[in-house]
Amino acid sequence: MVPRVIYGRGSFGQLADILLPKRRNSEAPFIFLVDDFFEGKELESRIPWLFNDLTIFISAAEEPKTEQVDALVAKIKNDFDELPSGIIGIGGGTVLDLSKAVAIMLNNKGGSEEYQGWDLVQKPALFHVGIPTISGTGAEVSRTAVLSGPERKLGINSDYTTFDQVVLDPDLVVTVPKDQWFFTGMDCFIHCVESLNGTYLNAFSQSYGEKAFDLCEEVFLGDLSPKEAEDKLMMASWHGGMSIAYSQVGVAHALSYGLSYVLGTKHGIGNCLVFQHLEEFYPEGVTLFKKMKEKHQIEFPKNVCANLPNSDLETMAQIALSMEPLWENALGKDWHQCIDQEKVVAIYKKI
Structure with missing residues (x-):
């Protein structure tokens, strides 16, 4: 089960307080994976960046793929000398599943397609937070990160997949068509x-x-x-x-x-x-x-x-x-x- 969750309108404003105790040092950034719908919009300005934190905007036009996870993991490892303090997913099911998978793969060897299945993950994921901006998928609470791979569509389903913290703010879903x-x-x-x-x-x-x-x-x-x-x-x-x-x-x-x-x-x-x-x-x-x-x-x-x-x-x-x-x-x-x-x-x- 998700160990920590806060709920309520405006609760997104507590994100800075949630993240600060989890920040290892100034060289270990938080990586924010954010639905590109919010690029240039008000929510982007509310993300609590510090030091060398990075926001990566993610298109939700397609289902998440193993190759996308592996590319994000490679980029993060190439861009930073230290592993991140954590991964923050802000978006719908696509972004949340990507965030869970990236947090796992930053701390496990190989490619993400090797972990499609049940209880194949050997090491805990990095600290990761889910913030849904649409309601229904259940990705914010599930123990799976559903990915399309080269041979199949199947989740990384494990006890390590579940978010460490979820923020449920109904104000974030008002823009959904x-x-x-x-x-x-x-x-x-x-x-x-x-x-x-x-x-x-x-x-x-x-x-x-x-x-x-x-x-x-x-x-x-x-x-x-x-x-x-x-x-x-x-x-x-x-x-x-x-x-x-x-x-x-x-x-x-x-x-x-x-x-x-x-x-x-x-x-x-x-x-x-x-x-x-x-x-x-x-x-x-x-x-x-x-x-x-x-x-x-x-x-x-x-x-x-x-x-x-x-x-x-x-x-x-x-x-x-x-x-x-x-x-x-x-x-x-x-x-x-x-x-x-x-x-x-x-x-x-x-x-």
């Missing part, structure tokens, strides 16, 4: 559906998943003020992330990984594109999902897979089916008897 707000919020909703309907479910994960599910219903089907919705979705993201950390996601996320690997589809959109066709697995969840989509008048991309060659569809299916813990959570230990490549390809063809 409506479509992105919906897609990322649905990532949270789908986390809850997959966790609560999974075979890995336990009382601990259930308590978080049920709370997140209820909050998502309030946000997307209720009649809340904008500030209430921002506050509650930020909490839904946290609770949803906690739920899957102690259970697992399921069919939608497995299929979304295939879309992302082959087509570069952003995670939130990918989950939505897939989930609308999963009535067989999550009938009640899909019904609610479609009500939310209709209420907020969100349009999805169409014919995404219509003209794909069979080779791409087969690759997508292979990537999806390689996510064995997700399928086991969704369908049980005998999941191979319930799903195969042909059935997965048939679902992709509907998108």
Whole structure:
């Protein structure tokens, strides 16, 4: 679990106080990885730089990649004589996952693709802080940093991945465009559906998943003020992330990984594109999902897979089916008897 978290509007202003005791010396900088949406904006001026601290602006246009992590690690090691005092991620799921991965790889040998999997990290990460500027992914609380590698899309999933400190400030999410707000919020909703309907479910994960599910219903089907919705979705993201950390996601996320690997589809959109066709697995969840989509008048991309060659569809299916813990959570230990490549390809063809 994340050992330290502060929440509240304006809490970003406490970042300087949080970082000061963690600064080893003036030659060991803090590296701020920041969504490039904020370059030249007011938030940039509020980042508490000292000495030779460095801000690197990160594009969130694409999913994070292992090669991107390795390039950032190489740059930081080349630019500074000492390892940083810490890594601060400010942004959405892409930036937060990159920050977690960079903090790990600065203290572990080899390339980041070698650590894609479960509990492969040998040494603790550098001190790292997550500050979400969008709500839904759960990246601020999860023990994984999801990366697309040369052979697969898979997280660095370990006890060392989790942030040491998280700052939850709802003031930072007010600039999120409506479509992105919906897609990322649905990532949270789908986390809850997959966790609560999974075979890995336990009382601990259930308590978080049920709370997140209820909050998502309030946000997307209720009649809340904008500030209430921002506050509650930020909490839904946290609770949803906690739920899957102690259970697992399921069919939608497995299929979304295939879309992302082959087509570069952003995670939130990918989950939505897939989930609308999963009535067989999550009938009640899909019904609610479609009500939310209709209420907020969100349009999805169409014919995404219509003209794909069979080779791409087969690759997508292979990537999806390689996510064995997700399928086991969704369908049980005998999941191979319930799903195969042909059935997965048939679902992709509907998108």
